[in-house]
Amino acid sequence: MISWEERLRLILAIVDKDRRIPVWMWITTFLIALVGFFLLLPAALSSVSYSFRPTWTWYDYNLRPYYAVSAALTSLLLGLTFAHFHHGEVHRGTIRSIILYPVDMNDITIAKLVSSLIVSAILSTVLFVGVFGGFFLVGYFPLGDFLAIHVTALVMSFLALAAGVFLAQAIAHVAGRMVISPTALGAIFLLLSILMTESGLTFLGTQVAFLMRPSGRGSTIADFEAIRNIAQSLSVFSPHHVGARILAIAFGITGMWADLHVIVPLAVLIFAGGYLFGKKLYLDVFIR
């Protein structure tokens, strides 16, 4: 039996190798953040003056867009970095060397997820804080609250990615081959976690209702209410819905329940199933 210490050593060795991303990625990220910073700087400067320095207050309508920006940013970067680390390794064939060592599928998956988390956490934080940097400098945005939003969105995006990846492992075990790659299913879960939020579903629902409307009639308030009710019911499946609810409670916007009752058991089921099936997977599944 391979000890946890040995497994951890192997996982950390892979993470240590992966985290050394090319310098151009860092330079590009800093440049984008810098451009965003200067583009928003005039707006930041005009938001305050010597005589008027408003206190920032959180409402539902101003939490949603900033959370959405962070969720989109972290999802994009997590998806891209995981694709680079995991699918890139399979595509280039270098995974053939790694699997010759005493690692199992879970060790590789965990290592690649951790590598993606570390790299995308740094890159996305540079972008998020950099772009809104002007507002933090003039003291208009509370930096701590925005960092809390970003960390929550990052954690929720990571959960969505990890759920997709572990589900792909379980499917691979049942099917006997990699039917859908962990990167692809992870990306689908990242996309769904954004689309399945209340805002995402309401947007999609109104578009569908608009396209399917009888000629000569627009959508009514009743239609919109029905769409929103459905969106609220389905949004409990999105980690970002839960993340935003937790923040809304923390910021004193709402006292509503964070809807953890669906997402937590579902995540536990997927992670446990994926992990157990992953233990049984033979590693030539990457090659076949």
Next chain:
Amino acid sequence: MFGLFGPNGAGKTTCLRVLSGLTQPDQGSATVCGIDVRAAPNEVRRELGILIDIPFPYEEVTVRRYLSFFAEMAGVPRPEIPAKVEWTMSLLGVTPHADSRIGKLSMGERQRTELARVMLSTARMLFLDEPFSNVDVSMRIGLRSILREWVSRGGSILFTSHNLLESEAIVDRYAFLHLGRIIALGTARELKSTLLAPAYELEVSNVDRGLAALRAIPHQTLESAGRGLVRIGLVSRDDAPRIARTLVEANVDLLEMKSVGTMEDVYSRLTQPAPPAVQGVSR
């Protein structure tokens, strides 16, 4: 050192993959170093240094960093990694390329880098699939002595190759695979004596007198091989001691006598297609 040989598609690499716990066997059981491959594939790989398939190294990293990473994966303690990597690089002759990116290396240099990766292993057993492919002749000689030394220090090697002539210098026992089954197993001597007619090449002082004298011994073939050489294929190996005696009696000096059956001949004998079936006769 155990050699696994056979034509393309015989199952050599699949056999190594199953024994390494990488491929699920359809049936049967296998143990490596006392560990059940089906029950604990990871534990099996901990006991092995493996080189399978065409290498796909990280092209963008340097040889030194590549080997340092795999030294860590192989369980070499961190403080010992730099020294072990340097030692392995010098052993395989890749030290001049230590700071070159792997993508810039030739195929032979890549293969030596891959062998260096395997030699970093702390395991006592190596699985080597075509280890000498793309390696030049002078380096092959060096590699053969490295592998022999590994074995002499108590290590074991399971080795596959298409080059049987080269393997004769290092392999102790052979297994010939055909369509996934072992069709012959043994040492070179055992296989040759079982499968080949005893044939010898003799260097004699007078070819004509030698040929005349040797006709007295029951033989399958007897011919001059030019420049003082005579080649004889005996009916029975028991007649081999008669060769020297017969030549001495005929006043012909025997300068050298060597067996001419190679493992390639054994391979050809094992894999030659059956002749077309003749009515009432089958092979």
